[in-house]
Amino acid sequence: MAQFVTRSVVTAVAPLMVAASLLLSPGARAAADPCKVNAKSAACKAAQAKTAPKQTTTTTVTKSTTTAKSGSKTTVAKTQSKTTTVAKKSASGKTSTTTRKETVADTTTKSGKKVVSHATSTTRSKVSAAAAPATTSAQAAALRSSVAYVQDLATSTVLFSKNEDTIRPIASISKLMTALVVVDANQPMDDMLEVTDDDIDRLRHAASRLPVGSRLSRADMLHVALMSSENRAAHALGRYYPGGMPAFVKAMNAKARELGMMDTHFVEPTGLSSENVSSPRDLVRLLRAASQRPLIHRYTTDTEYDVDMGRGQMRTFRNTNALVRSADWDIKVSKTGFINEAGECLVMLAHIQGRDLAIVLLDSQGKYSRIADAVRIRKFVQNEVAMM
Structure with missing residues (x-):
């Protein structure tokens, strides 16, 4: 019975409340939302001020008096400069700054003539919210x-980093x-x-498309070693070094020291040994040096190459x-x-x-994961540049 009475009261009162709201006087409606009645009213402006984004205003006033004598004339100039800076932060996190400078020059000559000049300049700028870290979790x-x-x-600016201090097999x-x-x-x-x-891989028994007895020019050996990662070609290049x-491995480590690659060590020229190690920062130095050799640029970015195997x-x-x-990729140097x-x-x-x-991408899990990671990295960088 109690529930029935409650429902009946609510059902009866609700329409009356709606009707009462429609019968409110203009003054009452203005109190509820003054901007709907008169957008230019003082009450509306006060309501808007409460909801407006916070802003900071700084005002600087500078006064100066200058007296100059020229022949029989004396000129007295009084200058007052007022600079007002308003910093306003929006909900999106961007800060807009408006600087208004007003200058009033009051000049009086000996003859009593008074000249007043007024100048105003306004400068507006928008600054994005604080830049995000180079890499987010x-x-x-x-x-x-x-x-x-x-x-x-x-610029040597690091745009992305993950475990950058790690020294790993490369x-x-x-x-x-x-x-x-x-x-x-x-x-x-x-x-x-x-x-x-001597060039056969007996450590991992990796396959090769260069059978024993193959004769290639040094240029072709270097080409397929870089482009197709041919281990026998790389090993042969080391054997034929003076x-x-x-001596070749010693030269590899000496070149690393010369480039400032202090986290890097080599024991052979192919990379089949896990004792060939380096760090991301060192590999950037290696990429920089490699990019300065046109032959390495060409061989590492060729899509394919036909080699004369003889006969x-x-x-x-x-x-x-x-x-x-x-x-849609512009690659200068590449190596997998x-x-x-x-x-x-x-x-x-x-x-x-x-x-x-x-x-630099190391220790990626999955056959195509390094390619997918490179695509993700590029998207991260493109988004960062777009936000600047």
């Missing part, structure tokens, strides 16, 4: 690579240093080198980085790598949003 978590590092080569990224040593040695690039039993393999047999080698075949200890690796020097960026 969400961005880092989105990557399959345990190590990621992006640096602007022109697999076939080592071949970039192999190429630096070969190119800087200035050995004849048309010399013919032969693949022998002094043999020991009229041609063999096509392709780039291990699929991104060099993508029209993989061994179990290193995971999937990729280093690139790419032109993105008008900037040359060194990208």
Whole structure:
């Protein structure tokens, strides 16, 4: 019975409340929402002031008096300058600043003539909210690579970093240093080198498309070592170095020290050994040096290359980085790598949003994960530039 009475009262009262609201006097409605009655009223302006974004106003007044004598005339000038700066923060987090400068010059000559001039200038600027950190935890978590590092080569600004202090095996990224040593040695690039039993991988038994007995020019050996990551080609380049393999490995480590790569160490030229290690910062130095050798730029970014294997047999080698075949990527230097200890690796020097960026991705899990991570990295950078 009590419930029935309550419902009846509510049902009866509700229409009466609606009707009463419609019968409110203009004064009552103005009190409820003054802007609906008169947008220019003082009450409306007061209500808007309560909801407006906070702003900070700074006013500076400067006065000066100058007396100048010229011949028989004396001029007295009084100048008053007022500068008002209003900083207003919007709900989106952006700050707009308006600076208004008013200058009044009151000049009186000896003859008693008074001249007053007034000038006003207003400057407005918008500043984005404080820049976000180079890398957010969400961005880092989105990557399959345990190590990621992006640096602007022109300014040395780090745009993205994840475990940047890690020293890890770098697999076939080592071949970039192999190429630096070969190119800087200035050995004849048309010399013919032969693949022998010494070049067979007995550590991991990796496959090769260069059978024992293959004879290629030094240039072709370097080409397929960089573009297709041919281990036998890289090993042969080391063997044919003056002094043999020991001298070549010594030259690799000396070149690393020369470039300031203090976290880097090499034991062989292919990257098959997990003892070839480096850090993201060191690999940026390696990318920078490699980009300055036109031959390395060309060989690492070729999409494919036909090699004369002798007896009229041609063999096509392709780039291990699929991104060099993508029209929307502008890549200057590229190298991939993989061994179990290193995971999937990729280093690139790419032109993105008008900037040359060194990208280092190490220990990525999954066959195509390093490529997907590179695409994610580019999107992060593009979004950051768009927010500037």
